[in-house]
Amino acid sequence: xxxxxxxxxxxxxxxxxxxxxxxxxxxxxxxxxxxxxxxxxxxxxxxxxxxxxxxxxxxxxxxxxxxxxxxxxxxxxxxxxxxxxxxxxxxxxxxxxxxxxxxxxxxxxxxxxxxxxxxxxxxxxxxxxxxxxxxxxxxxxxxxxxxxxxxxxxxxxxxxxxxxxxxxxxxxxxxxxxxxxxxxxxxxxxxxxxxxxxxxxxxxxxxxxxxxxxxxxxxxxxxxxxxxxxxxxxxxxxxxxxxxxxxxxxxxxxxxxxxxxxxxxxxxxxxxxxxxxxxxxxxxxxxxxxxxxxxxxxxxxxxxxxxxxxxxxxxxxxxxxxxxxxxxxxxxxxxxxxxxxxxxxxxxxxxxxxxxxxxxxxxxxxxxxxxxxxxxxxxxxxxxxxxxxxxxxxxxxxxxxxxxxxxxxxxxxxxxxxxxxxxxxxxxxxxxxxxxxxxxxxxxxxxxxxxxxxxxxxxxxxxxxxxxxx
Amino acid sequence: xxxxxxxxxxxxxxxxxxxxxxxxxxxxxxxxxxxxxxxxxxxxxxxxxxxxxxxxxxxxxxxxxxxxxxxxxxxxxxxxxxxxxxxxxxxxxxxxxxxxx
Numbered sequence: 343x344x345x346x347x348x349x350x351x352x353x354x355x356x357x358x359x360x361x362x363x364x365x366x367x368x369x370x371x372x373x374x375x376x377x378x379x380x381x382x383x384x385x386x387x388x389x390x391x392x393x394x395x396x397x398x399x400x401x402x403x404x405x406x407x408x409x410x411x412x413x414x415x416x417x418x419x420x421x422x423x424x425x426x427x428x429x430x431x432x433x434x435x436x437x438x439x440x441x442x443x444x445x446x447x448x449x450x451x452x453x454x455x456x457x458x459x460x461x462x463x464x465x466x467x468x469x470x471x472x473x474x475x476x477x478x479x480x481x482x483x484x485x486x487x488x489x490x491x492x493x494x495x496x497x498x499x500x501x502x503x504x505x506x507x508x509x510x511x512x513x514x515x516x517x518x519x520x521x522x523x524x525x526x527x528x529x530x531x532x533x534x535x536x537x538x539x540x541x542x543x544x545x546x547x548x549x550x551x552x553x554x555x556x557x558x559x560x561x562x563x564x565x566x567x568x569x570x571x572x573x574x575x576x577x578x579x580x581x582x583x584x585x586x587x588x589x590x591x592x593x594x595x596x597x598x599x600x601x602x603x604x605x606x607x608x609x610x611x612x613x614x615x616x617x618x619x620x621x622x623x624x625x626x627x628x629x630x631x632x633x634x635x636x637x638x639x640x641x642x643x644x645x646x647x648x649x650x651x652x653x654x655x656x657x658x659x660x661x662x663x664x665x666x667x668x669x670x671x672x673x674x675x676x677x678x679x680x681x682x683x684x685x686x687x688x689x690x691x692x693x694x695x696x697x698x699x700x701x702x703x704x705x706x707x708x709x710x711x712x713x714x715x716x717x718x719x720x721x722x723x724x725x726x727x728x729x730x731x732x733x734x735x736x737x738x739x740x741x742x743x744x745x746x747x748x749x750x751x752x753x754x755x756x757x758x759x760x761x762x763x764x765x766x767x768x769x770x771x772x773x774x775x776x777x778x779x780x781x782x783x784x785x786x787x788x789x790x791x792x793x794x795x796x797x798x799x800x801x802x803x804x805x806x807x808x809x810x811x812x
Numbered sequence: 813x814x815x816x817x818x819x820x821x822x823x824x825x826x827x828x829x830x831x832x833x834x835x836x837x838x839x840x841x842x843x844x845x846x847x848x849x850x851x852x853x854x855x856x857x858x859x860x861x862x863x864x865x866x867x868x869x870x871x872x873x874x875x876x877x878x879x880x881x882x883x884x885x886x887x888x889x890x891x892x893x894x895x896x897x898x899x900x901x902x903x904x905x906x907x908x909x910x911x912x913x
Contacts (some may be wrong), residue, residue, distance in 0.1 A: 365857070468878070476885060476888050492899050500841075500844055503835065503889070506851075507831060507835070507851025510856075511851060511858065512880060513874075514854075514859045515821075517870070518871075521865070521866035521868065661841070
């Protein structure tokens with residue numbers, strides 16, 4: 343490995359080395375918040391170096407890209423991690439959780455997600471995906487006092503293992519069929535006329551199944567609600583935004599190497615998208631637990647993003663990425679609010695939200711706006727994202743997906759409004775208001791401002807993403 | 813290659829489906845993890861075969877990387893097994909069903 347290659351990987355090196363240093367220095371620091379601050383600074387440094395330093399190489403070792411697309415996602419996931427770290431300070435202190443290990447694990451996850459978004463080879467995808475999946479196994483079960491944490495960890499471990507097996511075997515079949523692990527060459531074996539097309543198609547099917555597990559597309563979504571419910575709220579925020587977003591970024595690189603969807607996969611992908619939208623919405627309607635409702639809503643949103651990718655053109659991919667960025671901002675904001683509402687127990691049931699607007703008017707208002715943004719009401723980024731996706735789907739000739747998408751969006755307003763209605767109802771309980779902390783307020787405000795700003799002025803972000811998208 | 817690639821692919825596919833059915837059918841967490849290992853090793857077999865077929869080293873290199881990842885995964889997963897066993901005294905995954913709906 344040359345020095346130039348190391349410099350090209352600088353943002354990821356900052357994250358990984360920072361995490362290692364924190365792991366050694368801040369061992370067992372229970373109830374202190376300085377590791378979180380240092381960790382957030384490390385993540386910010388990584389984001390800045392990704393944004394400001396011009397990449398000196400386009401590819402490192404044929405495995406990872408260092409171009410603008412990769413840099414954008416490294417910066418995005420670093421910022422998401424920084425936001426998660428800043429907002430989890432009070433949460434960790436209240437529960438007496440070791441903040442040093444927590445920070446180190448989150449930074450490792452950020453490095454893994456950045457690597458996955460920049461992967462340009464099948465081996466790169468596998469290694470990066472495993473890198474942050476292993477971290478999330480630990481993070482989900484991080485709170486040993488929470489009885490549901492262990493169960494959630496288990497329910498992420500088993501599907502995660504199966505997905506790793508599917509991914510590895512699919513990758514191996516594609517390699518056997520094409521003789522290359524690098525992306526354009528590896529997927530070239532899928533094109534009709536390639537000598538071992540059937541082997542390659544089988545490999546691609548397994549690869550898609552593994553991705554569907556990670557993105558919790560229906561019918562591979564069964565683990566999602568349990569993991570969301572049992573995991574600590576800040577971890578859930580990063581799991582919902584970053585880990586799924588990084589997989590989307592890798593899937594987008596993969597699809598961009600093919601001129602059109604292989605004929606066999608088009609109906610499969612359409613079915614996945616439709617099932618995700620419909621099943622996710624129907625299940626979310628029946629939930630009385632807000633975190634489970636958000637889990638099913640993430641299934642629906644991943645269905646929307648898949649619709650964008652399905653268009654298989656530049657407009658569709660741009661729309662999918664724009665939606666992904668918007669969804670990540672909103673989700674991080676929502677989980678930051680839930681984190682800041684958490685006293686000794688996280689508020690999960692709808693009844694826990696009763697009368698919150700009286701006690702915590704500002705954060706209740708923020709949660710209201712963010713939930714409405716998730717439902718896709720203007721003038722938020724959720725609306726602009728849906729507009730972009732559905733118009734791309736219509737112009738690419740998938741009217742059914744667009745119509746079902748619009749229908750489920752309308753239905754989804756019902757379950758997003760449930761917690762809002764509860765918050766603005768008068769409450770008889772004399773529960774104490776949970777004090778918010780400066781870090782939590784900063785993150786919530788930032789997410790709120792970005793949600794509205796990208797909704798009112800989507801132009802610059804759309805242009806940026808259109809330039810990055812392959 | 814002395815053995816045709818197709819034969820190796822068939823053996824690996826059989827191995828893979830044995831591993832997959834092990835993860836789906838067995839309810840003991842350790843057996844599920846063994847199933848995952850079998851799936852990953854089936855992938856390793858295909859990579860080695862592909863490497864020999866195409867006369868290049870990428871596949872063999874990837875097998876080494878998969879082994880390293882697998883070792884890390886087993887370390888984390890077994891820690892989880894010990895933790896779950898300490899909490900509930902069992903590693904039967906069917907007993908973990910507090911969350912439903």
